[in-house]
Amino acid sequence: MKPEIENLLNSQIKYEAGASMHYLAMASWADSNGYNGIAEFFYMHSEEERLHMTKLVKFVNERGGTAKVPALEAPKSEFKGVNELFEEFLNSEVFVTEKINEIIYECLQHKDYNTHNFMQWYVSEQLEEEAMARTM
């Protein structure tokens, strides 16, 4: 695996982990403020992001790279209300989509068609998640 691609994938591992922790903090806030349905949604979504992270960790290692499990800053834990949760959700998904697009671009520059193919799963996933966040 080319070092440039490995670095980008390791950064992506961190973004997925960050999203997972961010959504967990949002779930916890919703839970303790009486928004149980919203809490369930973000607990579930936090788990999904963790799976996205793990999928990348395994791929980097399988391809002969070294996946780095990142240190993370504590996510924000106070929110003004549910609108803020959903605004942050959308912004986070838009950010992750941009980062995935950067990886796709670099894969093509480096003729890394294996990683390009693997990342198509994330492209489809982001399309769905961004649309869902926008609708909510």
Ligand code: OFO
């Ligand atoms: Fe990892 O799928 Fe959204 O961010």
